[in-house]
Amino acid sequence: MSRKIKRKKRSSKLTLALKVFAILAASFLICASAYGIYLTKKAEFAAKQSYEEIENRQSSPKRETKAEAITDNVSILFIGVDDSEVRAQGSDHSRSDALMLMTLNREEKTVKLVSIPRDSYVYIPEVGYKDKITHAHAFGGTPATIETVEELFDIPIDYYVRMNFNAFIDVVDALDGIDLEVNIPYAFYEKDENDRYSIYLEPGYHHLDGREALALARTRKHDTDIARGERQQDIIKAIAKKALSVSSITKYDDVIMAIGDNMKTNLTFDEMKSFFYYFSGGMPQIDSLTLQGAGDMSTGIYYYMLDEESLEETKQILKSHLGLIPSKIKSNISEISSDDEEDTDVSYSPSLE
DSSP states (O other): OOHHHHHHHHHHHHHHHHHHHHHHHHHHHHHHHHHHHHHHHHHHHHHHHHBOOOTTOSSOTTSSSOOOTTTSOEEEEEEEESOOTTTOOOTTTSOEEEEEEEEEETTTTEEEEEEEOTTBEEEETTTTEEEETTHHHHHHHHHHHHHHHHHHHTSOOOEEEEEOHHHHHHHHHHTTOEEOOSOBOSOEEEOOTTSOSOEEEOSBOOEEOHHHHHHHHHOOSSSOHHHHHHHHHHHHHHHHHHHTSGGGGGGHHHHHHHHGGGEEESOOHHHHHHTHHHHTTSSOEEEEEOOOEEEEOTTSSOEEEEOHHHHHHHHHHHHHHTTOSOHHHHTTOOOOOTTTSOOOOOOOOOOOO
């Protein structure tokens, strides 16, 4: 066989291989595009189902104009409600089991995250006196909780996300669990979502399913309020890291389904999409802030009394991050994180309720 014929055969084989590759690539792109469109439509439907505007509150009274998620630095309050199908209390009458405030700075592409201990003794505008912050939601639902947090930090709360136990469990399970990167220092039993002591975790590092992650976030009798808040922040970070991993792309459908009727928010679908900017390059820088304080049983009821100096410092950091204070003042504020602060020696006592 001549060299010319051999070259022609090799050339035809190469051409055929290129055609097959092109067809496969085109098919992949079509499938990816179709899946992307499918996910977008599904997410848009889920967002509409979850959307809940607070009556008579188009924007925070602490802002002159409504903040725009696409262009402004904004705050988001995450409310985990002490609610489940078994309790059947209804989310407007349940206590908040977890409160976490997040501020996002678009220019810096950074996040500040602060957990608010549920027994914090604070002023609740809804009733006009001080009480545990967890009771604000029982007194007046989401609006009362938002007003209380705004009063506490003297900043606007632009958006909120309220989830119950079921939503939390389903989201973690939809991601096939999360890997907690911090060591659990002790073994413990904790209640599950049905208030049964069915969850047991050994000391060490864990891959957690939804029920285990919820139990770890809720447990509150083995250490301090500070430690509980830090655990919740670690769990949120682990969820974000898993959700942003390449392996989780095919799980987004299940994550969207998991949210369902178990989440309410005043974020529109377009506003949700605008936050993708923060995660377009992977995990943003997340700085954890800690509210120092001490337990108090002098009245016969356990309260967590916030340290005024720590609270004031946290206020200034959040205001600075949101761009609400003059640059001259901002330059004098030193950034802090939970790693830099000394632990408060508080042995936790459960509420006498």
